[in-house]
Amino acid sequence: MMGKAQILRGRIVSNTMDIDDGLIAVDGGHITYAGPASGFRGDPDAGETSSAGVESGPAGRILLPGxxxxxxxxxxxxxxxxxxxxxxxxxxxxxxxxxxxxxxxxxxxxxxxxxxxxxxxxxxxxxxxxxxxxxxxxxxxxxxxxxxxxxxxxxxxxxxxxxxxxxxxxxxxxxxxxxxxxxxxxxxxxxxxxxxxxxxxxxxxxxxxxxxxxxxxxxxxxxxxxxxxxxxxxxxxxxxxxxxxxxxxxxxxxxxxxxxxxxxxxxxxxxxxxxxxxxxxxxxxxxxxxxxxxxxxxxxxxxxxxxxxxxxxxxxxxxxxxxxxxxxxxxxxxxxxxxxxxxxxxxxxxxxxxxxxxxxxxxxxxxxLGRSSQAGDLRAGMRADVVVVDPDLNLAGVLRGGEWVAPPRQNRS
Structure with a gap:
């Protein structure tokens, strides 16, 4: 997915915002927009992804910083x-x-x-x-x-x-x-x-x-x-x-x-x-x-x-x-x-x-760690690290550097 435009929509919760209808746009591994969906100037339906088990559409989704x-x-x-x-x-x-x-x-x-x-x-x-x-x-x-x-x-x-x-x-x-x-x-x-x-x-x-x-x-x-x-x-x-x-x-x-x-x-x-x-x-x-x-x-x-x-x-x-x-x-x-x-x-x-x-x-x-410009929040220009959860904070997907992270093979059962 690296380099491809992606859009995530849902409630955004971070240090700087708590927005019920938020939108995060990602391109080239970085966030290009994060804020109210109403303020996004592109097509909010373009690039919507269902990777890593994340269902299309914003209903019930919460978007957190990595x-x-x-x-x-x-x-x-x-x-x-x-x-x-x-x-x-x-x-x-x-x-x-x-x-x-x-x-x-x-x-x-x-x-x-x-x-x-x-x-x-x-x-x-x-x-x-x-x-x-x-x-x-x-x-x-x-x-x-x-x-x-x-x-x-x-x-x-x-x-x-x-x-x-x-x-x-x-x-x-x-x-x-x-x-x-x-x-x-x-x-x-x-x-x-x-x-x-x-x-x-x-x-x-x-x-x-x-x-x-x-x-x-x-x-x-x-x-x-x-x-x-x-x-x-x-x-x-x-x-x-x-x-x-x-x-x-x-x-x-x-x-x-x-x-x-x-x-x-x-x-x-x-x-x-x-x-x-x-x-x-x-x-x-x-x-x-x-x-x-x-x-x-x-x-x-x-x-x-x-x-x-x-x-x-x-x-x-x-x-x-x-x-x-x-x-x-x-x-x-x-x-x-x-x-x-x-x-x-x-x-x-x-x-x-x-x-x-x-x-x-x-x-x-x-x-x-001195990494506030790249990690820990959801702002334009930051590395695209996003954690997607449901309302009970159960994990739905993880975006790290603009790529969906697949769960690795477990070493022990």
């Missing part, structure tokens, strides 16, 4: 930490087919040699345009808040190792999760921002002052980074998960993260899949800090899209039961099994408006 996931570890039986180029391609293509048209590939903590290998593999996949870059979740994390990371592989912050990681990944290394309280963390924040990579606070036991100082330093560094772009802010890796809870006499990192997000100085990730957070928690955070300061994420692992069973997350054995992944040895939650569209659906079920949920799953993470 979703953007800052934190996912794999899908369809493949783990980004395997170091397999083909496995990473398979996971990325599956996620594309489910509506996540832009994503960072996340790596769990591993031995340095394995991290270097994995980053090199993901660099190739990024150069092929299948992912937007890589996200290192570790190894500089709190041992007491390691979650589904192997505590034996955690390391103290090391600028020498960080330099090797950057050399292996090149410009594809987009983000790294750090524990703010570790000695040497400020130097790593400076190194990351100097390379234009996002520091993300997470897997941390930091108190409020340490967490606040981390986010302030990261924001200042990003503001003067070589590739400084509007919208790029430090993030908080899955707020509430793998950090002390908010206590009235010991607020810990949560209060600092909420304050920074409310001020627009940070973006907090929420895994709003109904497993990692209670629906009431999700709704409350949206009310407190606003959709424009939240990135919905999946933390998806290899079981995403597949049935319950035995899997791996990095070096750890994981059992998925009832869609919930847990480390065999400790029982810790080991990532998610929902797609980002399913997370959006769960957020809406929790009481978040569809427009706010879509904003936090598209425009906000796209801005964090």
């Amino acid at each position: 979703l953007v996931d800052l934190h996912c570890h794999g899908a369809n039986g493949s783990d980004f930490s395997e170091g397999s180029v083909e496995g990473a391609r398979s996971a990325a293509r599956y996620l594309h087919s489910r509506g996540t048209t832009t994503l960072l590939a996340s790596l769990v903590t591993a031995a340095p040699a394995d991290l270097l290998r994995n980053l090199k593999a993901l660099r190739q996949v990024e150069e092929e345009g299948l992912i937007a870059g890589s996200h290192l979740e570790g190894p500089f994390l709190s041992a007491g808040q390691c979650g589904a990371h192997d505590p034996a592989l955690l390391l103290a912050p090391d600028t020498g190792l960080m330099g090797e990681l950057f050399e292996a990944a090149g410009p594809s290394l987009a983000s790294m999760t750090l524990a703010a309280e570790l000695p040497g963390a400020p130097s790593l924040v400076d190194l990351l921002t100097a390379h234009g990579a996002l520091p993300s606070l997470g897997h941390t036991a930091a108190d409020h002052p340490a967490a606040a100082a981390f986010l302030e330093r990261a924001a200042a560094g990003l503001a003067k980074a070589p590739n400084a772009l509007m919208g790029r802010r430090p993030t908080v890796t899955h707020l509430f998960n793998a950090m002390p809870g908010l206590h009235h006499r010991s607020p810990g990192p949560v209060s600092a993260c909420l304050s920074a997000a409310r001020a627009g100085d940070a973006v907090v990730e929420l895994i709003a899949d109904g497993v990692h957070l209670a629906p009431e928690t999700v709704k409350t955070v949206f009310e407190l800090v606003g959709a424009e300061n939240i990135a919905l994420v999946t933390d998806s692992m290899a079981a995403t899209g597949l049935r319950d069973g035995q899997y791996r997350l990095g070096a750890l054995a994981v059992t998925v039961d009832g869609g919930v992944a847990r480390v065999d040895d400790t029982g810790a939650i080991a990532g998610g099994t929902a797609t980002l569209l399913e997370v959006v659906r769960a957020a809406v079920a929790a009481g978040v408006s569809l427009r706010n949920a879509v904003t936090s799953a598209s425009a906000v993470p796209a801005a964090v």
Whole structure:
């Protein structure tokens, strides 16, 4: 379909509009018009397509921007930490087919040699345009808040190792999760921002002052980074998960993260899949800090899209039961099994408006990555990434770069 004119009509919901009778025109892989059908100057019946199971005609159709996931570890039986180029391609293509048209590939903590290998593999996949870059979740994390990371592989912050990681990944290394309280963390924040990579606070036991100082330093560094772009802010890796809870006499990192997000100085990730957070928690955070300061994420692992069973997350054995992944040895939650569209659906079920949920799953993470001109919204000139759903937010089709994405073969039944 690349290069062919296409027209989609239905309700458009994005960060910038909610239009009942909307129209999106696509040509050459880019959007040429997005807005009210009444404002379109061409033939609204020309180029109407039924590709990818999308029925002709606007009735009941909702058109969303391609979703953007800052934190996912794999899908369809493949783990980004395997170091397999083909496995990473398979996971990325599956996620594309489910509506996540832009994503960072996340790596769990591993031995340095394995991290270097994995980053090199993901660099190739990024150069092929299948992912937007890589996200290192570790190894500089709190041992007491390691979650589904192997505590034996955690390391103290090391600028020498960080330099090797950057050399292996090149410009594809987009983000790294750090524990703010570790000695040497400020130097790593400076190194990351100097390379234009996002520091993300997470897997941390930091108190409020340490967490606040981390986010302030990261924001200042990003503001003067070589590739400084509007919208790029430090993030908080899955707020509430793998950090002390908010206590009235010991607020810990949560209060600092909420304050920074409310001020627009940070973006907090929420895994709003109904497993990692209670629906009431999700709704409350949206009310407190606003959709424009939240990135919905999946933390998806290899079981995403597949049935319950035995899997791996990095070096750890994981059992998925009832869609919930847990480390065999400790029982810790080991990532998610929902797609980002399913997370959006769960957020809406929790009481978040569809427009706010879509904003936090598209425009906000796209801005964090510095990709607002191409991803995260529906505007003329942008890459034609469109997710088509029914009124219950069930997937009907995905357009990525102007091409309909066919679901790949599943690796396991």
